[in-house]
Amino acid sequence: MSATGLVCDVRVRLGTLDLDVSLRAAPGELIVLVGPNGAGKSTLLRSLAGLLPIDAGRIALDDTVLDDPGQGAFVPAARRSVGVVFQNGLLFDHLSVVENVAFGLRSRKTSAREARRVAAGWLTRLGFDADAGVRPGQLSGGQIQRVALARALAFEPRLLLLDEPFAALDATTRVEVRRELRRHLDSIDAPKILVTHDPVEALAMADRLVVLEHGHVVQQGTADDVRARPRSLYAADLVGIHLLRGTARDGVVTLSDGREIVAATDGALSGTVLVTIHPRAIALHSRRPEGAARNVWSATVADVDDDGDRVRVRLGEPVPLVVEITRGGRSALALEAGSPVWVSLKASEITVQPD
Amino acid sequence: MTRPRQRRGAGNQPPLPAVVLGLIGLVVFFGLPLAGLLWRAPWSDVASVLRDPHARDALRVSLICSLSATGLSVLFGIPIAWLLARGRFPGLNAVRALATLPLVLPPVVGGVALFYAFGRRGLIGEWLSRWFGIQLPFTIWAAIIAETFVAMPFFIITVEGALRSLDTRYEEAAATFGARRWTIFRRVTVPMIAPSIAAGMALTWARALGEFGATITFAGNFPGKTQTLPLAIYLAFENNDPAGIVLSILLLAISIVVLAVVGSRVFANRAREAGG
Numbered sequence: 181m182s183a184t185g186l187v188c189d190v191r192v193r194l195g196t197l198d199l200d201v202s203l204r205a206a207p208g209e210l211i212v213l214v215g216p217n218g219a220g221k222s223t224l225l226r227s228l229a230g231l232l233p234i235d236a237g238r239i240a241l242d243d244t245v246l247d248d249p250g251q252g253a254f255v256p257a258a259r260r261s262v263g264v265v266f267q268n269g270l271l272f273d274h275l276s277v278v279e280n281v282a283f284g285l286r287s288r289k290t291s292a293r294e295a296r297r298v299a300a301g302w303l304t305r306l307g308f309d310a311d312a313g314v315r316p317g318q319l320s321g322g323q324i325q326r327v328a329l330a331r332a333l334a335f336e337p338r339l340l341l342l343d344e345p346f347a348a349l350d351a352t353t354r355v356e357v358r359r360e361l362r363r364h365l366d367s368i369d370a371p372k373i374l375v376t377h378d379p380v381e382a383l384a385m386a387d388r389l390v391v392l393e394h395g396h397v398v399q400q401g402t403a404d405d406v407r408a409r410p411r412s413l414y415a416a417d418l419v420g421i422h423l424l425r426g427t428a429r430d431g432v433v434t435l436s437d438g439r440e441i442v443a444a445t446d447g448a449l450s451g452t453v454l455v456t457i458h459p460r461a462i463a464l465h466s467r468r469p470e471g472a473a474r475n476v477w478s479a480t481v482a483d484v485d486d487d488g489d490r491v492r493v494r495l496g497e498p499v500p501l502v503v504e505i506t507r508g509g510r511s512a513l514a515l516e517a518g519s520p521v522w523v524s525l526k527a528s529e530i531t532v533q534p535d
Numbered sequence: 536m537t538r539p540r541q542r543r544g545a546g547n548q549p550p551l552p553a554v555v556l557g558l559i560g561l562v563v564f565f566g567l568p569l570a571g572l573l574w575r576a577p578w579s580d581v582a583s584v585l586r587d588p589h590a591r592d593a594l595r596v597s598l599i600c601s602l603s604a605t606g607l608s609v610l611f612g613i614p615i616a617w618l619l620a621r622g623r624f625p626g627l628n629a630v631r632a633l634a635t636l637p638l639v640l641p642p643v644v645g646g647v648a649l650f651y652a653f654g655r656r657g658l659i660g661e662w663l664s665r666w667f668g669i670q671l672p673f674t675i676w677a678a679i680i681a682e683t684f685v686a687m688p689f690f691i692i693t694v695e696g697a698l699r700s701l702d703t704r705y706e707e708a709a710a711t712f713g714a715r716r717w718t719i720f721r722r723v724t725v726p727m728i729a730p731s732i733a734a735g736m737a738l739t740w741a742r743a744l745g746e747f748g749a750t751i752t753f754a755g756n757f758p759g760k761t762q763t764l765p766l767a768i769y770l771a772f773e774n775n776d777p778a779g780i781v782l783s784i785l786l787l788a789i790s791i792v793v794l795a796v797v798g799s800r801v802f803a804n805r806a807r808e809a810g811g
Contacts, residue, residue, distance in 0.1 A: 229711050230710070230711070231707050231710065231711070256710070257707070257710035257711050258710050258711075258713050258714055258715050259713075260711075262711060263711070263712075264708065264711045266704065266708055270704055270705055270708045272705065272708075272709075272723060272726075272727075273727075274726040274727060274729070275722075275726075283709070283712050283714070283722075284712035284713050286722075287709075287712055287713035287714040287715075287718055288713045331712065332712075335712065335713060
């Protein structure tokens with residue numbers, strides 16, 4: 181059995197949902213599945229996990245066929261090697277933390293002692309620092325996510341599914357858990373699919389974004405691919421947010437190309453950071469805007485994309501931003517590919533968080 | 536979990552007539568009978584009654600039968616409850632009606648029904664007798680069957696309710712972690728409904744302990760064999776024997792202990808289950 185990753189072609193009708201998705205995930209790849217509520221994200225995960233047989237199509241993982249109604253093949257959830265991190269964790273409240281993590285190993289006939297040893301190892305590796313003998317009811321949101329991830333990884337699944345792993349976390353914990361999660365996921369060789377509808381999570385985590393709407397993949401690619409040409413309103417809104425990495429010092433963020441951005445932070449943040457720039461923070465001008473001293477620079481328009489409703493302007497050096505403007509705005513500024521333009525960013529609409 | 540405490544304002548105080556009726560109901564139907572029992576209790580005779588071999592036999596038979604009936608109810612009741620809660624087959628409602636019929640059926644009728652099923656001339660009793668030489672009526676087995684018949688529905692409806700309100704996502708999660716059906720049932724489903732199982736057992740045991748009509752009809756009233764505490768109490772009461780009251784108080788004490796020890800904890804858990 182070779183590790184070829186996940187190849188699936190899923191068709192499911194469920195109520196008003198008509199899911200028809202073809203997806204490949206290479207070993208080690210992290211796909212972030214985004215889409216509005218009811219798009220079929222959870223249904224797709226349930227099909228992959230074996231909780232919902234597909235109506236037509238085929239699911240294969242590392243050359244093993246998991247579901248193929250045409251051939252009458254269906255491997256039930258219990259015999260698939262798929263780890264799932266469920267929304268809200270879904271830890272078993274009647275079992276201790278370490279027993280929760282050992283659950284998958286115990287189900288696979290590992291001895292109790294060995295299972296507990298391996299489970300404890302995963303908990304340590306994932307930075308679970310509380311008493312592993314307690315019941316999950318007493319844990320914080322961040323700890324619950326660590327245990328849920330350890331439980332899904334402990335039996336070394338060949339596919340990892342994460343359903344809105346940050347949904348139940350408060351903002352501070354969310355940032356912390358996301359950083360950790362990305363670090364841990366990088367070391368997992370199995371294909372990984374993460375479902376979210378938080379744009380920042382999606383952009384910060386994804387090797388590849390897959391945008392699902394009304395049961396269909398409307399677009400997939402890297403965040404930059406999708407940003408350059410979003411193929412739906414949802415995708416445009418999602419990637420309208422820019423995420424840049426830089427180094428913060430005294431409220432000033434130095435981007436990788438050396439350009440400095442001033443953000444409205446308390447100045448306490450330092451080190452590597454993620455800068456989130458909302459579309460409404462960016463303004464284009466034909467002349468250098470008056471008053472604003474900082475976060476202003478001149479740029480060249482790389483290209484202009486007019487899809488009839490919205491106009492997207494892609495800027496070249498020094499900071500590659502995509503800006504949405506109205507058609508009226510475009511003619512007022514007389515923007516074409518190659519036009520010079522002044523860019524300003526509103527510091528109050530820029531958020532900075534630790535990376 | 537914790538519900539917001541209601542302020543005792545003008546809007547949620549019970550109206551006076553309800554308070555008066557409630558108090559009258561409490562006193563007439565619960566308070567007075569209890570007081571009567573305690574008032575007439577021959578406290579000086581308690582020790583001698585409890586040493587009396589007849590009373591001890593009745594207590595022993597009662598404990599054996601009611602505990603066996605509880606055990607049988609758990610053994611058969613969990614699968615039945617599971618079928619009723621999760622089953623998808625035609626006639627499900629008819630099956631539920633059948634399983635809960637003893638709740639509304641007069642126990643004496645139940646006893647008669649059992650007699651014509653398992654009695655010597657009964658539906659299968661005849662074959663039991665002819666092929667295996669087994670005769671159930673008027674044995675302790677008959678008393679156990681009668682008590683199970685009457686009490687098991689309490690267990691079934693309690694557990695069925697818990698299974699219905701159980702979040703099935705936990706069982707699905709267990710499946711993705713490699714657990715087969717039996718493992719899921721044993722390691723996830725049963726532990727998650729454990730408080731309701733305990734509550735159901737307490738109710739079932741209490742009902743079995745107090746069983747009278749079906750037992751006396753199907754199992755008779757043989758001291759040391761099928762005479763349970765309620766039967767002994769009735770007989771003593773008929774004969775103006777003070778042992779009747781002492782044994783009544785014994786049953787009352789057992790009931791209160793069940794209510795206090797099991798009830799409070801179990802019902803608190805169930806409230807939490809329902810709230811969470």
